[in-house]
Amino acid sequence: MSANNKRVFYVKYLAHEVYADILRARPDVRLDRLENESAEEIASPILAAAHAYQIGAARDELARHFHADADLLARAPNLLIVSSNGAGYDPVDVEACTAAGVLVVNQSGGNAHSVAEHALGMMLTLSKRILEADRALRREANVNRNALIGTEAQGRTIGIVGLGHVGRRIAELCRGLLGMKVLAYDPYLSAAEMAARGAEKVELDDLLRRSDYVSINCPLTRESRGMIGAREFASMQPHAYFITTARGFIHDEAALVEALRERRIAGAGIDVWSKEPPPPDHPLLQFDNVLASPHTAGVTREARANMGRIAAEQMLEALDGKRPARVVNPEVWPGYAGRFERTFGFAPG
Structure with a gap:
């Protein structure tokens, strides 16, 4: 040659x-x-x-x-x-x-461990309200800790959309570390395959309705583009958190803003955006209960x-x-x- x-x-x-x-x-x-x-x-x-x-x-x-x-x-x-x-x-x-x-x-x-750890970190930071407490301490005197009561993830339910390399690792961490129940939506896997990966196969609507945390981990395709919009956010529980380390355009950013503004969900962890990085005045960056990163989940x-x-x-x-x-x-x-x-x-x- x-x-x-x-x-x-x-x-x-x-x-x-x-x-x-x-x-x-x-x-x-x-x-x-x-x-x-x-x-x-x-x-x-x-x-x-x-x-x-x-x-x-x-x-x-x-x-x-x-x-x-x-x-x-x-x-x-x-x-x-x-x-x-x-x-x-x-x-x-x-x-x-x-x-x-x-x-x-x-x-x-190749970056499954890094992305899964990032998603787990977002989940715990949000549910313990660490970000909100940090911001309050930096701008207020005599912060009332009782106004920042969080929740435990132990024994809760996580719904994973896309049970590939990253989704499977998130399932392992949540089930093994925190004893969580794992629901998953993935139309390309059978119930038996999902059970082998530690998750119960459910439809998307059922996952959104039952989960305390919703983690998006599927690729951006013609089918997944715009998959999470106003109807889907309205299906989530008011105490639930939305976390995405997948790709922008899978969720509707404007719909997420409205869901947060109307307190239909408890908060969000967002690593991916329709424009990356998002501008500092992006509406989602104005919420204290939004944890944001510039597509760095897999960057270790x-x-x-x-x-x-x-x-x-x-x-x-x-x-x-x-x-x-x-x-x-x-x-x-x-x-x-x-x-x-x-x-x-x-x-x-």
């Missing part, structure tokens, strides 16, 4: 430098970096030659013309693989990639290194003709396999 005959590029940043270290150890792989501001005369030949694109998962950090959509695919006719830095793939038009015979993979599970040193390593190993597996473990669009395989064989002279396994 000739040197650098497999071309991979990325824009702006990688999950971790271990990704570059692993790929650069392979003499048959060339790794190119572009910036959001890269001039067309620099970007165009790299896109035209690329076989793979390692794409950042944060949609608002990536220039629009570098989103993996039909326009970019037209500029990258040799592209075979799009790999997200994380579990999410917001800047990827999966349907356009599938139509073009491009395989899409993600790094699901351990998770970043793990994601970089997984992404590099999966990329090399794909370029070597193996079937990756985390394929987002498996239906593309026949078309992708044909294009791969025409490019490299052998069929992928």
Whole structure:
């Protein structure tokens, strides 16, 4: 195999430098970096030659013309693989990639521990009213502690929407540490599969009605976009907390504002937003019972290194003709396999 005959590029940043270290150890792989501001005369030949694109998962950090959509695919006719830095793939038009015979993979599970710990931290901080107490102490004298009475999570019910890598880990933590009852809504898993992951399978409406905490942990898809709106917030119990570490646009931010303003729920922990990061004057940031973070649930040193390593190993597996473990669009395989064989002279396994 000739040197650098497999071309991979990325824009702006990688999950971790271990990704570059692993790929650069392979003499048959060339790794190119572009910036959001890269001039067309620099970007165009790299896109035209690329076989793979390692794409950042944060949609608002990536220039629009570098989103993996039909326009970019037209500029990258040799592209075979799009790999997200994380579990999410917001800047990827999966349907356009599938139509073009491009395989899409993600790094699901690589940051599951970090995201699950973040969700649990939000849950406990909210129910113990730690954030409200902290803010009160910083702006008031003689704070009345009896006005800040919290609740225990022990023995309560958590409803998890999406019982994948993160949702399963949240279920383990809540059940094991706090003896909580776990309900879950996931249309892609059977009741037996969910029971094996420690949860009772229920419909979404039932989950919202019965849970003391609702945690959103599903990917953003056509089906999940706007899934949690005014009707869903109205179905929750007044003492319940809403927590999301999934993706913006799954919940309706305006509807959440109204639910909090009318005290239909007790509070919210929000890590993901329709615009990231949200502006300081965002309506949700004006509530003392809203705990906010700028999409940092999966951003830990351990998770970043793990994601970089997984992404590099999966990329090399794909370029070597193996079937990756985390394929987002498996239906593309026949078309992708044909294009791969025409490019490299052998069929992928």
